[in-house]
Amino acid sequence: MKHFKNFALGSAVALGVALGGVVPQAAQAEDANYVPLLTYRTGPYAGSGIHIANGMADYLAMLNERDGGIGGVKLTIEECETGYDAQKGVECYEATKGKNALVYNPYSTGITLQLIPKASVDKIPVLSMGYGLSAAAVGGTFPWVFNVPDTYWDGASVVIKYIGEQEGGLENLKGKKIGYIFLDAGYGREPIPLLEQLASKYGFELLQYPVPGKEMQNQSSQWLNVRRDRPDYMVMWGWGAMNPTAIKEAVKIRYPMDKFIGVWWSAGEDDAAAGGAQAKGYKALNFSGVGMDFQALQDIKKYVVDAGKSPTDPESMGGTLYNRGVLNSVIIAEGIRAAQEKTGKKVLTGEDMRMGLESLNLDEARLAELGLGGFAHPMKVTCEDHAGSHPVFIQEWDGEKFVKVTDWIEPMKDVVRPLLEEAAKDYAEKNAPWPARTEACPN
Amino acid sequence: MFYREAGQFKTSYKADQALFPILQDKVGMAVILAVAFVLIPLTANDFFLTSIMIPFLVFSLAAIGLNVLTGYCGQLSLGTGAFMGVGAYAAYKLTTIFPDVNVVFLVLASGIFSALVGAIFGLPSLRIKGLYLAVTTLAAQFFLEWCFIRIPWLYNYNASGAIEVPTREMFGVIVSGAEATPIARYFVVLSVVVFIAFLVANVLRGRIGRSWMMIRDMDIAAELMGIRPLQTKLMAFAVSSYICGVAGAMMVFFWLNAAEPSSYSINLSFQILFMVILGGLGSLGGAFMGAAFIWILPVFLKFIPGTIGLEVGAETVQHLTFMIVGALIIFFLIVEPHGFARLWQIAKQKLRVWPFPY
Numbered sequence: 093m094k095h096f097k098n099f100a101l102g103s104a105v106a107l108g109v110a111l112g113g114v115v116p117q118a119a120q121a122e123d124a125n126y127v128p129l130l131t132y133r134t135g136p137y138a139g140s141g142i143h144i145a146n147g148m149a150d151y152l153a154m155l156n157e158r159d160g161g162i163g164g165v166k167l168t169i170e171e172c173e174t175g176y177d178a179q180k181g182v183e184c185y186e187a188t189k190g191k192n193a194l195v196y197n198p199y200s201t202g203i204t205l206q207l208i209p210k211a212s213v214d215k216i217p218v219l220s221m222g223y224g225l226s227a228a229a230v231g232g233t234f235p236w237v238f239n240v241p242d243t244y245w246d247g248a249s250v251v252i253k254y255i256g257e258q259e260g261g262l263e264n265l266k267g268k269k270i271g272y273i274f275l276d277a278g279y280g281r282e283p284i285p286l287l288e289q290l291a292s293k294y295g296f297e298l299l300q301y302p303v304p305g306k307e308m309q310n311q312s313s314q315w316l317n318v319r320r321d322r323p324d325y326m327v328m329w330g331w332g333a334m335n336p337t338a339i340k341e342a343v344k345i346r347y348p349m350d351k352f353i354g355v356w357w358s359a360g361e362d363d364a365a366a367g368g369a370q371a372k373g374y375k376a377l378n379f380s381g382v383g384m385d386f387q388a389l390q391d392i393k394k395y396v397v398d399a400g401k402s403p404t405d406p407e408s409m410g411g412t413l414y415n416r417g418v419l420n421s422v423i424i425a426e427g428i429r430a431a432q433e434k435t436g437k438k439v440l441t442g443e444d445m446r447m448g449l450e451s452l453n454l455d456e457a458r459l460a461e462l463g464l465g466g467f468a469h470p471m472k473v474t475c476e477d478h479a480g481s482h483p484v485f486i487q488e489w490d491g492e493k494f495v496k497v498t499d500w501i502e503p504m505k506d507v508v509r510p511l512l513e514e515a516a517k518d519y520a521e522k523n524a525p526w527p528a529r530t531e532a533c534p535n
Numbered sequence: 536m537f538y539r540e541a542g543q544f545k546t547s548y549k550a551d552q553a554l555f556p557i558l559q560d561k562v563g564m565a566v567i568l569a570v571a572f573v574l575i576p577l578t579a580n581d582f583f584l585t586s587i588m589i590p591f592l593v594f595s596l597a598a599i600g601l602n603v604l605t606g607y608c609g610q611l612s613l614g615t616g617a618f619m620g621v622g623a624y625a626a627y628k629l630t631t632i633f634p635d636v637n638v639v640f641l642v643l644a645s646g647i648f649s650a651l652v653g654a655i656f657g658l659p660s661l662r663i664k665g666l667y668l669a670v671t672t673l674a675a676q677f678f679l680e681w682c683f684i685r686i687p688w689l690y691n692y693n694a695s696g697a698i699e700v701p702t703r704e705m706f707g708v709i710v711s712g713a714e715a716t717p718i719a720r721y722f723v724v725l726s727v728v729v730f731i732a733f734l735v736a737n738v739l740r741g742r743i744g745r746s747w748m749m750i751r752d753m754d755i756a757a758e759l760m761g762i763r764p765l766q767t768k769l770m771a772f773a774v775s776s777y778i779c780g781v782a783g784a785m786m787v788f789f790w791l792n793a794a795e796p797s798s799y800s801i802n803l804s805f806q807i808l809f810m811v812i813l814g815g816l817g818s819l820g821g822a823f824m825g826a827a828f829i830w831i832l833p834v835f836l837k838f839i840p841g842t843i844g845l846e847v848g849a850e851t852v853q854h855l856t857f858m859i860v861g862a863l864i865i866f867f868l869i870v871e872p873h874g875f876a877r878l879w880q881i882a883k884q885k886l887r888v889w890p891f892p893y
Binding site for chain 2: 133213225305523
């Protein structure tokens, strides 16, 4: 034991000395654009996070392989594992921001909320594609945050609109009960103000079923309540292991699946497949294409996945979440391209990237040029509107895959926009002194 | 040889009872403080300050807080995370109600709320001991976490349910919020930690600390000698929760800038408990060493593959870090169950007799 102790002592000293020598080096190539990706391939949200991470990394890697980067400048891609944990996310941010990071994609509403105040100080934009703080769509208050193509409030308004259509008009919602099951975190709580507003406007009753993050794999109590309350429709804001569990529980209590609608983050194939054959009819919002019938995706397969340069399982390509990750990277890449055009520089900074994202205009012709015709609705960012409230569609699980069942549905802009502006004002007041926008509008 | 106290005579009671009676300790402490106050701010980059030093100091303070309760008074607690949360939410409410009051003062005051809550949840400790007490403090953890989620008044009815720290100045320097420089935040955190650590070190060797240790070592004997168990235990709970509350408030004000209820979950309680156990129960130095091991080591491990030029995926590094840290925890607990503080003592003994060990 004595020798053992000596050994322990020695190793502790050696470890301390060794650690002193290792200081994170800023490995930064001068002629490359550095894009850090905050991802999570571990932890309870990995089931969703892996597909997103693969999609994001693969598209950017494909641009490097096929075109030699963007505008002749390679992209340096670095993943940092956050585990969907806000503290680790901030640590990743601090560790990578010094390497001239262009943009951050936190992939967690919790991390996004922490990065929003930092973005304007460090002059690095935050791109929270279809998540994060809804109020960030107000570009006048949040010049550094982008949540194109839609905020959660847009999504929630589309769900209500769709339910209204099913009932033969929004006025028929009066007296109906709509259940809302959500991950009890910043993410799931985000749409509640809008849903409450719509509930009072159209006279339906909103029943809330919060699912705490650490108990998301045990939702029997929530679904027992659902069975008791018998809501006419169920709306879900779930992520990670919460989605398949909820669908399984819904099947178990024989909830009519065609009246169960998830947000675009509850639209994974694995999520729906967990419910087995009875999950048929489950619906989810979506704004990115499903399937592999796109030239860009074929290129990813050819240049990256089949070449063995990615951990992606070829089977998972073309899935909802994988394609969502690809769309995220398309927005990054187009932002970089727009910034290069605007500034005439090849190697960019975060400030250039902000301008690029603010002048993003992904029209149909451009999408077709990218090999992604029909992959997403054309989207445009303006200085006032960083989300754009773009139309989304609803897809249905047919037992094997998701099928698009509606056309593009426009969100209720007239309801959402005033609320967004009010929320932005409220945020600025609560976080006073909130910096006023000084960045010029590039458009 | 290197650590010999021979020849250092104490000629007065004052010298004998000094906090650091030996010259080497005095010099060592002075060097550590010089490094912390001068060398690190001069040389460190932003990442080192914000992601390593500030969290390390915050966790050290929390570990000191839990050490007061578990290490010195012998009451096992799993509610540390929640008590830290009480401090954070109290400081947040205080700064929204009194925006003009100095934020450091508010952070120190927020500990009082945490102390009150801690004392209330410490009440069962008179009747319940050991692991059973751990279960009742677990109740505190779950109840308080529930409050953080379900009482919207605590987070000013924010739609996100998170508390976001506003920008606050102190003597014309911004110390909290996103615009605060890491250096300013580091100095505030360091000053508070050093201040509280010295305060606690002195409390511990006085009457109060000794009565805690008596309760820890044998509560019946302590009672027979005139220590009142209820007051003593409750005081330990209050002091411990006060320190944890201040640490929690600093965690959100000077490190994270925003916090969700999940930041103060049971995981945080366990993390702090591991720091205390690994560092050494009943040792202030151990609290710092434990915090360094649990917080700093994984951060460094993350960067090792990149530094030596290995191409490893981010998630593999994460898995490896988990495994290495886990294995090291088991290793150190097997070779030295009394923690790093004990290892340090052995090292001192070896330095004392080197090069002629007997």
